[in-house]
Amino acid sequence: MAAIGGAAEMSGGRVIALLLVVLVTVLSSTFVVDEREQAILLFFSEIKRTDYRPGLHFKLPLLHQVRKFDRRLLELDAEAERFLTAEKKDVIVDSYVRWRIANVEKYYRATTGDERRAAQLLYQTINSKLRDEFSTRKVTEVVSGERGAIMSSVTRTANENADDLGIEVIDVRIKRIDLPAEVSGSVYARMRAERDRVARDFRSRGAEKAEETRANADRERTVILAEAYREAETIRGAGDALAAQTFANAYTADREFYNFYRSLGAYRRGLGGGNDIMVLKPESRLFRYFNDPGAGGGTAGER
Numbered sequence: 001m002a003a004i005g006g007a008a009e010m011s012g013g014r015v016i017a018l019l020l021v022v023l024v025t026v027l028s029s030t031f032v033v034d035e036r037e038q039a040i041l042l043f044f045s046e047i048k049r050t051d052y053r054p055g056l057h058f059k060l061p062l063l064h065q066v067r068k069f070d071r072r073l074l075e076l077d078a079e080a081e082r083f084l085t086a087e088k089k090d091v092i093v094d095s096y097v098r099w100r101i102a103n104v105e106k107y108y109r110a111t112t113g114d115e116r117r118a119a120q121l122l123y124q125t126i127n128s129k130l131r132d133e134f135s136t137r138k139v140t141e142v143v144s145g146e147r148g149a150i151m152s153s154v155t156r157t158a159n160e161n162a163d164d165l166g167i168e169v170i171d172v173r174i175k176r177i178d179l180p181a182e183v184s185g186s187v188y189a190r191m192r193a194e195r196d197r198v199a200r201d202f203r204s205r206g207a208e209k210a211e212e213t214r215a216n217a218d219r220e221r222t223v224i225l226a227e228a229y230r231e232a233e234t235i236r237g238a239g240d241a242l243a244a245q246t247f248a249n250a251y252t253a254d255r256e257f258y259n260f261y262r263s264l265g266a267y268r269r270g271l272g273g274g275n276d277i278m279v280l281k282p283e284s285r286l287f288r289y290f291n292d293p294g295a296g297g298g299t300a301g302e303r
Contacts, residue, residue, distance in 0.1 A: 028061035028062070029058055029060070030056060030058055030059070031056075031057055031058075031059060031066045032055070032056055032057070033052045033053070033054050033055060033057060033068070034054060034068075035054040035071075036070065036071050036072055037054075037068045037069065037070065037071055038050075038052070038068070038069050038070075038071045038101065038104050039052045039057075039066055039067065039068045039069070039104075040052075040066070040067050040069075040104055040105065040108055041059060041064055041066055042064065042065040042066070042067065043063060043064055043065075044063075045065075047105055047109075048064070050104050050105045067113050069101050069104055069107065069108075070101070071100070071101070072100065073098050073099070073100050073170060074098070074099055074100060074101075074115070075096060075098050075099075076096060076098075076099065076119050076122060076123060077096045078094075078095055078096060078097065078123055078126070080092050080093060080094040080178075081093055081127060081130070082180075083131050083134040083135070084131075084134065084135055085135065085137060085138055085139050085142065086135060086136055086137055087138055087139060089139050089179075090180050091134065091139060091142060091143075091177055091178070091179060091180075092177070092178040092179070092180065093130060093134070093174060093176075093177055094174070094175045094176045094177075094178075095126070095130065095173060095175060096173055096175060097122060097123075097126055097158070097169060097171070097173075098169075098170040098171045098173075099122060099162070099167050099168060099169050099170055100168055100170065101166060101167060101168075102166055102167060102168035103166035104166065105166065106163075106164065106165065106166030107165060107166030108166075109166075110164060110165045110166060111165065118165060118167065121165060122158070122162060122165070122169070125157075125158050125161045125162060126158050126169075126172060129153070129154045129157045129158060130150070130154055133150045133153055133154060134150070139179070140190065140191060140194070142177060143179075147174055147177070151171075151173060151174055154172045155169055155171060155172045158172060
């Protein structure tokens with residue numbers, strides 16, 4: 001009985017060992033590629049296959065090696081660097097890069113699959129291009145308005161250079177541009193002077209427009225007053241002519257009465273002062289109504 005039991009134990013151990021060998025063989029012969037990954041199959045460090053789709057795949061144990069790489073967007077947050085502008089002024093630029101592995105075979109051959117090495121090569125390329133871009137622009141340009149143009153140019157150049165690495169640069173972004181303390185004062189003073197110049201230009205143009213508007217208003221006022229004066233004089237002239245005509249018609253109706261009325265006016269103006277002295281002949285025509293009160297007698301028809 002003991003011999004039978006020992007044989008059974010040995011047989012069970014062999015089965016377990018065989019199962020373990022089978023399990024290890026199966027596990028070492030299969031691998032899974034996640035949808036967020038891309039894989040390459042190596043045979044003694046030589047690339048055999050790179051076109052794996054997500055799912056379960058097989059390989060030869062011990063002979064084949066599988067390397068997996070991230071399919072998602074990767075981010076390189078570079079350290080802030082100093083760059084010289086066209087004016088030989090320092091600016092401190094903080095940027096970051098978003099990239100992904102576009103060709104896993106090229107990527108592995110260029111970097112041996114080392115993400116840190118890939119990031120370093122990419123960092124050198126982008127830093128070199130940023131230095132070139134900043135060296136052709138003034139401080140006021142890179143700070144105020146040309147940041148978008150710089151990022152577009154760097155992204156395009158980085159993509160061209162990173163193609164040999166099997167990398168696609170999605171975006172290069174400048175987070176901030178700082179000025180060293182020794183530069184910021186002069187730059188701000190120059191920007192303030194520029195803004196002051198623009199403000200003076202706007203004020204001068206406003207003053208010119210105001211003078212033009214004022215001159216137009218004065219001209220229109222003068223024209224309106226002249227036209228009003230002309231119309232008033234025309235109306236006054238017509239009124240004077242009508243009055244003269246009316247007086248003429250009235251005076252010709254009784255000429256002697258008109259002469260008498262004028263004489264009375266002359267007496268009032270000439271003798272009304274009280275202290276006036278007039279030397280005239282008694283037979284002067286002025287005193288005809290004193291000498292002969294009836295001088296104006298009769299009707300208009302008789303005169």
